[in-house]
């Protein structure tokens with residue numbers, strides 16, 4: 001089946017680590033929202049219109065994608081099982097909204113999984129461009145090229161004054177949401193993050209974490225994105241976000257250095273305890289796994305841990321989610337059984353790392 | 367019970383969340399519950415509960431609001447009323463933007479830090495039609511003047527130019543092959 005290649009628990013290229021600042025910036029995402037002029041938007045359109053929109057957009061992408069060097073796989077959302085939809089959500093290739101399958105809709109995914117185009121989500125068209133690391137301009141370039149190809153062949157809903165017309169007034173204008181995923185363990189430990197978040201929101205940008213049971217963001221992973229889409233050009237929005245993200249990265253670096261200077265032994269102890277838990281535990285909840293992964297990743301960044309690849313945080317945050325664990329185990333799992341499967345996944349993954357990179361434990365533990 | 371997030375669909379799940387030390391309980395529908403998916407930051411929920419903001423700004427049930435004005439604002443294309451838009455926080459179609467235009471400036475200014483006009487990318491197609499439309503407008507003005515001044519030769523020339531541009535507008539949609 002066409003979808004199978006995207007369901008493998010294998011890292012996509014945007015989960016890898018490439019470029020500057022990848023010790024802190026994990027990945028970059030650009031999303032463009034567009035609608036066609038001749039059809040009502042998804043909150044008001046008929047099922048017949050939904051099918052026509054899907055067909056119009058899909059055929060342009062399948063016929064002409066090669067003009068922007070892209071080859072797409074077309075996946076009709078209603079022809080995919082709910083577990084498979086969930087896997088695509090966990091891999092960030094479709095949104096939970098599209099997965100709900102409210103209307104006829106599809107996703108087209110590029111070969112390298114860096115582009116995914118959702119049809120009949122909240123808007124007729126959602127172009128999503130993903131890059132590893134901190135690459136706002138590059139991610140925008142890919143999304144914009146595809147957008148320009150589509151606008152040659154389709155008539156977008158556009159207004160002289162309001163710009164691109166979207167279902168939600170928070171997207172009107174450029175229809176662009178740009179975001180960078182950041183790993184901020186030191187700003188979280190020092191609680192500086194609680195001051196940074198409200199300060200940024202006053203500047204038309206927003207920082208969000210994933211909150212589970214605890215009060216700290218899961219895995220100390222945060223996403224910074226633009227909130228304004230009207231009154232600034234794409235270039236200005238990207239530039240503002242670029243500058244703000246650079247400042248946060250700089251502050252995180254300083255906070256890391258302060259912890260290293262002030263309590264090196266406590267930090268080292270915390271990092272190695274977490275490595276121990278991930279390497280040997282038999283039961284692992286999402287919260288504990290995320291916390292330990294964050295510690296191990298920090299240990300890698302600080303060169304305390306040398307035989308594990310940096311991309312471990314990006315990848316395992318994806319593959320430790322419920323649908324991937326069940327896909328991996330080839331059966332449905334209760335929450336308790338998932339903790340067992342999650343622990344197994346981490347043990348196996350870390351064992352692999354040791355095999356590939358050579359186990360240095362013998363020399364180090366003298 | 368209606369979903370706490372979208373205020374639209376019936377709630378089917380109770381979500382307990384601890385945020386900054388405070389425990390919150392929210393009743394959500396299946397769609398919004400999926401949006402709050404545990405590990406998923408990639409897809410934004412509405413950055414703010416948009417329909418809630420809108421109904422704070424335009425209190426629908428407030429007796430001080432002129433009820434007559436509210437009734438007439440209906441989108442002729444999709445049938446959304448301004449109240450539908452406020453409750454859902456979403457437009458039904460492109461024409462809604464024109465139907466509700468008198469209220470939108472205020473909404474956009476609040477949502478986008480005082481901004482109310484797009485300054486970014488323009489689709490190539492709209493860029494050229496916009497230019498042609500403005501040229502036609504200009505030619506029509508000149509045409510009117512030349513007719514008033516009985517310069518019929520000049521008027522005929524202008525009329526031909528307008529016709530030519532109108533043809534371009536109509537054929538504009540299938541320029542690319």
Ligand SMILES: [Zn+2]
Nearest residue numbers: 369372395398
């Ligand atoms: Zn809801």
Ligand SMILES: [Zn+2]
Nearest residue numbers: 441444459462
């Ligand atoms: Zn409408």
